[in-house]
Amino acid sequence: xxxxxxxxxxxxTWLREYLREDLDLRPLIKHCxxxxxxxxxxxxxxxxxxxxxxxxxTVFSSVxxxxxxxxxxxxxxxxxxxxxxxxxxxxxxxxxxxxxxxxSCD
Numbered sequence: 001x002x003x004x005x006x007x008x009x010x011x012x013t014w015l016r017e018y019l020r021e022d023l024d025l026r027p028l029i030k031h032c033x034x035x036x037x038x039x040x041x042x043x044x045x046x047x048x049x050x051x052x053x054x055x056x057x058t059v060f061s062s063v064x065x066x067x068x069x070x071x072x073x074x075x076x077x078x079x080x081x082x083x084x085x086x087x088x089x090x091x092x093x094x095x096x097x098x099x100x101x102x103x104s105c106d
Contacts, residue, residue, distance in 0.1 A: 005053035
């Protein structure tokens, strides 16, 4: 079973049910604290898995700061290609900082 992580902004019952039943995904979304048992729900969340979300958001933030927020493409396909290229450039920049050898294109 695959897992979808999200922050508290996506905490709603219909979304959780849709993810579980229709898409066969395990939602890893913290509960907004509205009722006392919401604390118990949040205590059961696997912190290591949930931490992956925060690491991804850190990378997204870094990409936006270094390469810009706006996309110049107008069509969906070109937007996707532009985002993929941004991620490739970010990974190359990080590899250069850490002096990690890149795979050869031979």
